[in-house]
Amino acid sequence: MSDRNEPAAPRVGVVGLGAMGLGMARSLRTAGYDVGVHDLRPETAADFARDGGTAFATCGELAAAVDVLVSVVVNAAQVDAVLFGADGAADRLRPGSVFVMCSTVDPGWSAALEGRLADRGVLYLDAPISGGAARAASGELTMMTSGSAGAYALADPVLEAMSSTVYRLGERAGLGSKVKIVNQLLAGVHIAAAAEAMALGIKAGVPAEALYEVITHSAGNSWMFENRMAHVLAGDYTPLSAVDIFVKDLGLVLDSARPERFPLPLAATAHQMFLQASASGLGAEDDSAVIKIFPGVDLPEPVEA
Amino acid sequence: MSDRNEPAAPRVGVVGLGAMGLGMARSLRTAGYDVGVHDLRPETAADFARDGGTAFATCGELAAAVDVLVSVVVNAAQVDAVLFGADGAADRLRPGSVFVMCSTVDPGWSAALEGRLADRGVLYLDAPISGGAARAASGELTMMTSGSAGAYALADPVLEAMSSTVYRLGERAGLGSKVKIVNQLLAGVHIAAAAEAMALGIKAGVPAEALYEVITHSAGNSWMFENRMAHVLAGDYTPLSAVDIFVKDLGLVLDSARPERFPLPLAATAHQMFLQASASGLGAEDDSAVIKIFPGVDLPEPVEA
Numbered sequence: 001m002s003d004r005n006e007p008a009a010p011r012v013g014v015v016g017l018g019a020m021g022l023g024m025a026r027s028l029r030t031a032g033y034d035v036g037v038h039d040l041r042p043e044t045a046a047d048f049a050r051d052g053g054t055a056f057a058t059c060g061e062l063a064a065a066v067d068v069l070v071s072v073v074v075n076a077a078q079v080d081a082v083l084f085g086a087d088g089a090a091d092r093l094r095p096g097s098v099f100v101m102c103s104t105v106d107p108g109w110s111a112a113l114e115g116r117l118a119d120r121g122v123l124y125l126d127a128p129i130s131g132g133a134a135r136a137a138s139g140e141l142t143m144m145t146s147g148s149a150g151a152y153a154l155a156d157p158v159l160e161a162m163s164s165t166v167y168r169l170g171e172r173a174g175l176g177s178k179v180k181i182v183n184q185l186l187a188g189v190h191i192a193a194a195a196e197a198m199a200l201g202i203k204a205g206v207p208a209e210a211l212y213e214v215i216t217h218s219a220g221n222s223w224m225f226e227n228r229m230a231h232v233l234a235g236d237y238t239p240l241s242a243v244d245i246f247v248k249d250l251g252l253v254l255d256s257a258r259p260e261r262f263p264l265p266l267a268a269t270a271h272q273m274f275l276q277a278s279a280s281g282l283g284a285e286d287d288s289a290v291i292k293i294f295p296g297v298d299l300p301e302p303v304e305a
Numbered sequence: 306m307s308d309r310n311e312p313a314a315p316r317v318g319v320v321g322l323g324a325m326g327l328g329m330a331r332s333l334r335t336a337g338y339d340v341g342v343h344d345l346r347p348e349t350a351a352d353f354a355r356d357g358g359t360a361f362a363t364c365g366e367l368a369a370a371v372d373v374l375v376s377v378v379v380n381a382a383q384v385d386a387v388l389f390g391a392d393g394a395a396d397r398l399r400p401g402s403v404f405v406m407c408s409t410v411d412p413g414w415s416a417a418l419e420g421r422l423a424d425r426g427v428l429y430l431d432a433p434i435s436g437g438a439a440r441a442a443s444g445e446l447t448m449m450t451s452g453s454a455g456a457y458a459l460a461d462p463v464l465e466a467m468s469s470t471v472y473r474l475g476e477r478a479g480l481g482s483k484v485k486i487v488n489q490l491l492a493g494v495h496i497a498a499a500a501e502a503m504a505l506g507i508k509a510g511v512p513a514e515a516l517y518e519v520i521t522h523s524a525g526n527s528w529m530f531e532n533r534m535a536h537v538l539a540g541d542y543t544p545l546s547a548v549d550i551f552v553k554d555l556g557l558v559l560d561s562a563r564p565e566r567f568p569l570p571l572a573a574t575a576h577q578m579f580l581q582a583s584a585s586g587l588g589a590e591d592d593s594a595v596i597k598i599f600p601g602v603d604l605p606e607p608v609e610a
Contacts, residue, residue, distance in 0.1 A: 182503075192571060194491070204412065221528045223525070
């Protein structure tokens with residue numbers, strides 16, 4: 001940041017210090033930013049700031065202090081609260097600043113949000129993320145983004161500091177969210193399919209480890225099979241991402257397609273499987289616990305320490 | 306084969322010179338075997354033998370001349386005809402020889418076949434294959450096998466000559482077929498899910514190339530998405546594996562689970578999608594043509610040469 005010809009680095013803030021947001025804020029700090037943070041749990045924000053950066057008591061105060069505000073909350077309702085709730089950010093962001101929206105939301109809602117912020121002179125990036133908490137912490141997220149050239153001009157160094165890959169999908173807000181929706185459709189169906197296939201094989205008497213070994217080296221493999229069935233082999237359903245996340249995300253996938261009258265037979269079926277799992281009391285377990293909806297399957301037991 | 310301490314190489318035959326069987330017979334010839342072959346189309350067998358090996362007019366004559374008979378036909382009915390039809394192999398295979406069954410079949414049927422051959426003193430390997438015609442030709446198939454130690458003792462060098470990976474899943478015939486069934490469940494669901502997701506994204510206005518680029522680098526990826534959606538991008542539905550193959554294979558998956566009263570919600574849904582495609586006249590197109598069941602989607606056009 002010492003080259004006189006470079007523009008000053010933008011002042012950056014992160015709202016929402018959950019597993020993803022905390023990693024992203026840390027990545028920004030590692031990259032040399034003086035990161036402002038806010039979280040509903042003040043002690044989480046204070047903990048972060050102890051090693052550098054500044055904790056703010058409200059979204060509004062944080063918004064007033066930054067050029068780029070990165071929002072990493074759970075869903076559209078929380079994004080709405082960050083911007084338009086009590087002490088919200090929308091009225092405090094200065095004209096020309098950028099709001100970076102990283103949640104998985106309905107693409108139409110995201111596109112409309114761009115307009116609501118434009119009324120206030122605030123720029124917008126539709127920027128859902130993928131990669132999990134470990135990659136968030138190491139600055140190696142994938143971001144699926146779209147938005148105006150002006151928004152990118154200010155936010156680009158911030159995106160690069162948090163990600164190994166930034167997909168720039170066009171000028172229309174909503175494109176990033178559309179790609180994220182497609183990814184969640186596949187991720188959800190693949191987890192449910194992995195569970196269905198693994199349950200069938202184990203029920204038929206194939207040793208679970210052999211099944212995993214063959215499938216992960218065959219045309220039936222998926223990123224999710226390889227990742228999530230390892231949890232099943234270990235008998236470890238500690239939630240990295242919970243069943244109820246896919247109840248929500250596949251619900252969002254279906255909701256986004258319904259106004260277009262677009263049929264999604266596999267997403268609908270997988271959604272019912274996650275609902276079945278949640279209704280059986282498995283909502284807070286790892287999403288691979290959807291395998292437990294299949295009766296009479298001797299799943300691997302956890303290895304004793 | 307000149308080392309006096311090595312057992313003599315088994316005499317080997319291949320029945321069924323389709324895309325897979327022809328490649329496998331060639332791999333065996335490349336490995337130094339004097340391969341006997343039979344096909345319902347005599348000219349196909351004669352063509353093969355012109356470059357080495359021997360064409361036989363019937364399954365029975367081929368069976369009488371070999372120690373290991375590799376059967377590479379379309380389904381269980383064809384395996385049955387090879388063995389028990391007119392001029393069939395079952396009564397001509399010498400006691401102690403091995404029948405290697407490479408088709409995708411019901412695991413219970415495969416297990417029963419072992420017993421029918423044992424009555425004649427013939428050994429059996431349940432040995433479905435995976436990998437496609439190109440890998441068959443280069444001796445790089447994956448084989449999912451199970452059977453007795455005696456069967457492996459004779460057939461092992463033959464399996465190794467045809468494959469880059471031979472999974473040995475246990476002594477019980479049927480285990481190989483069970484794993485193959487699980488693989489086909491995943492392969493079929495993943496193709497249909499790739500089609501559903503890609504159709505949704507294109508309908509929503511995401512450029513198809515961008516969607517492919519992002520998904521193949523994200524958690525939503527699968528082996529089948531990466532392989533088959535390349536056909537959709539190219540607008541090329543020349544069948545490498547046809548829609549009707551998955552009408553058959555997912556039907557087999559469902560049939561194999563029904564006697565156990567085991568539910569397969571995603572396999573059942575994907576099967577309906579392939580049936581819908583077949584009923585629409587797409588049965589002989591590449592299996593990626595299942596994407597054409599989604600209406601109102603502007604699929605990429607073939608690139609003109």
